[in-house]
Amino acid sequence: MSEIVLKSREEIELMRESALIVSKTLGMLAAEIKPGITTLQLDALAESFIRDHHAEPGFLGLYDFPNTLCMSPNAQVVHGIPNNDPLQDGDIISIDCGALKNGFYGDHAYTFAVGEIDPATQKLLDITKASLYVGIDQFRLGNRVGDLGHAIQKYCEKEGFGVVRELVGHGLGRVMHEGPEVPNYGRRGTGKRFVNGMVLAIEPMINRGTRRINQLKDGWTILTKDGQPSAHFEHNVALIDGQPELLSTFQYIYDALGIESNEEAPFRAQPLSL
Ligand code: MG
Ligand code: MG
Numbered sequence: 001m002s003e004i005v006l007k008s009r010e011e012i013e014l015m016r017e018s019a020l021i022v023s024k025t026l027g028m029l030a031a032e033i034k035p036g037i038t039t040l041q042l043d044a045l046a047e048s049f050i051r052d053h054h055a056e057p058g059f060l061g062l063y064d065f066p067n068t069l070c071m072s073p074n075a076q077v078v079h080g081i082p083n084n085d086p087l088q089d090g091d092i093i094s095i096d097c098g099a100l101k102n103g104f105y106g107d108h109a110y111t112f113a114v115g116e117i118d119p120a121t122q123k124l125l126d127i128t129k130a131s132l133y134v135g136i137d138q139f140r141l142g143n144r145v146g147d148l149g150h151a152i153q154k155y156c157e158k159e160g161f162g163v164v165r166e167l168v169g170h171g172l173g174r175v176m177h178e179g180p181e182v183p184n185y186g187r188r189g190t191g192k193r194f195v196n197g198m199v200l201a202i203e204p205m206i207n208r209g210t211r212r213i214n215q216l217k218d219g220w221t222i223l224t225k226d227g228q229p230s231a232h233f234e235h236n237v238a239l240i241d242g243q244p245e246l247l248s249t250f251q252y253i254y255d256a257l258g259i260e261s262n263e264e265a266p267f268r269a270q271p272l273s274l
Pocket of ligand 2 (some may be wrong): 201203
């Protein structure tokens with residue numbers, strides 16, 4: 001991972017543009033996710049949508065990744081490759097999307113339910129998403145990387161869920177993976193200090209069972225060792241005047257799905273205007 005690069009207010013506004021293209025792409029996909037559609041079909045929709053918004057897919061070709069979206073169903077944690085298998089009622093699908101515009105990356109993720117899912121899996125999604133905001137709330141001047149990771153870990157482990165350790169959040173900017181590394185576990189008062197101008201991709205990856213993972217022979221796909229489901233939620237957040245400010249939003253997803261939520265409000269300097 002490269003070094004930490006602090007951003008000016010102007011650069012942060014450019015990053016908000018990149019982030020919102022990803023947010024809109026995930027919102028567009030939310031309306032298309034249903035039993036029968038394939039992850040490759042969704043990938044093609046996302047690539048066209050991003051290019052129509054005068055941006056480039058951020059993952060396509062990055063480290064030789066073959067597609068626009070990382071598509072990780074069910075027991076896959078992250079980095080799944082889109083394919084021709086139709087999604088089925090009761091599946092979950094983690095979609096991670098990147099976009100590059102004006103030289104800056106957006107990079108965030110959401111785990112969707114396909115049709116009706118069982119209550120234990122719904123709880124995994126709810127807790128993982130809530131843990132993302134628990135983490136964001138720690139991204140404040142005076143805190144450190146370990147405070148953020150500790151908060152996410154504690155929140156998820158008290159539910160008996162496994163916190164993946166091998167993959168971490170990161171700084172974001174002109175490079176997809178900048179410093180600092182942002183683990184979803186840690187010890188309070190340890191690690192890099194947060195400073196104004198940092199932009200992070202905060203992204204808990206949480207398993208319903210063991211935290212242990214395997215990697216498929218494709219060299220990409222990460223999946224749970226015990227075959228139980230895994231969830232992944234990610235936001236892009238800037239530290240401005242000591243406070244976390246969301247650059248990304250799930251509101252496009254909620255508008256598509258008819259969900260009411262105020263979860264993002266504490267992390268905006270002013271109300272979101274879409
Ligand atoms: Mg991501
Ligand atoms: Mg990321």
